[in-house]
Amino acid sequence: MVFFQKHGVNEKDLFRFFSLRNYQFPYHFHRAYELIYLNDGQLSVSIDKKEYTLNKNDLAFVFPNQMHEFKTIDCSDITIVLFSPELIGDFYMNYKGMIPEDNILHLDNIINFNKLDSIYGKKSFLYSLCDMLVNHTSFIPSKQSTKTKVLYKxxxxxxxxxxxxxxxxxxAKYLNYDYPYLSKLFIQQMGMTFTEYLNNYRISQSCYMLKNSNLSVSEIxxxxxxxxxxxxxxxxxxxxNMSPKEYRELD
Structure with a gap:
């Protein structure tokens, strides 16, 4: 399963949502916008290394190519929404190359994603969030250093x-960079080694598969x-802190 990065690259009408419980996912990025909505519990979210704590009905509005990760605090029930920039074309063009100073919205009403069954309902919902974000925070230019671009690769x-x-x-061979340089850069930017991140990424993917597929543990x-x-x-x-079987059976 391609979980995040490729979303929004080829699908111009992408609007996909799914729920995750007691989940975490390491730093990643993608062309699509991402909404992280907390149905219940608490969630730690980091966006471009800025730390936020989400509580019930809070929503993180992540812009294209913003580095972000999330981790459960005790317990969490979240809904992830991925959608292509083309769905909010006017907003995307007006704020292209910009990012919000504060990515978090505090909502008053519970969102029922199952009611967003038409393209008009989806766009109306997304543009209402765009309006809230514009009124909530200011926007600054998105800056990508050479090191950040290499990290993205x-x-x-x-x-x-x-x-x-x-x-x-x-x-290193594929990207045509020296091994020692990439190793040092990765640790500086991510706070962990390449291998540690890879294991984190693989286990996060396996957690999703355990909850959302009928594959055996060995297949996963x-x-x-x-x-x-x-x-x-x-x-x-x-x-x-549990076995794959225990995680799959966890409510």
Whole structure:
């Protein structure tokens, strides 16, 4: 499953939503806009290294190519919405190259995503959020340093290759950069090694598959790049404090 990065690249009318419980996902980015809506619980969200704590009915409005991650605090029930910039074309063109100073909206009413069944309803909903955001915060130019652009290439390489034999050595060769430079840059920018992030990414993908597919644990491990089932179980427990089976059965 391609979880995030490629969304919004080719699908001009993309509007996809799904729910996740007690979930976390490491730093990532994509061309699509993303909404992270908290139905219940608490969630820690980091957007371009700015930390936010979301409570019930809070919504994070993530812009295209903004680096972001989220982690559950105790427990969380969230809805993720991914949609293409073309769905809000006027807003996208007016604020292209800009990002909000504050990505968080505090909503008064509960959102029923199941009622957004027509293109007009979806656009109306999205533009109402755009209006709220414009009235809520100011916007600043999005700045991408050379190091950030290289990091984006590395994260995209992981997204495209995590299910196979994905190593920093192969990434360096593919991107035509020196291995020591990429290793140092990744640690500086992400606060962890390439391998640590890769394991984090793979386990996050496996968590989603455990909750949203009928694949066996061994099939999921293989699909997430683990040829050794014991290694998968060890890394899974290290990150979630439970076994894959316990996670799948968790309400």
């Amino acid at each position: 590395m994260l995209l390489f992981i997204e495209q290759n995590y299910s196979n034999d994905c190593t920093l050595k192969k990434a 491990a293989f699909n997430c790049g683990y040829s050794n089932l014991r290694t998968f179980h060890r890394n899974f427990r290290k990150m979630t």
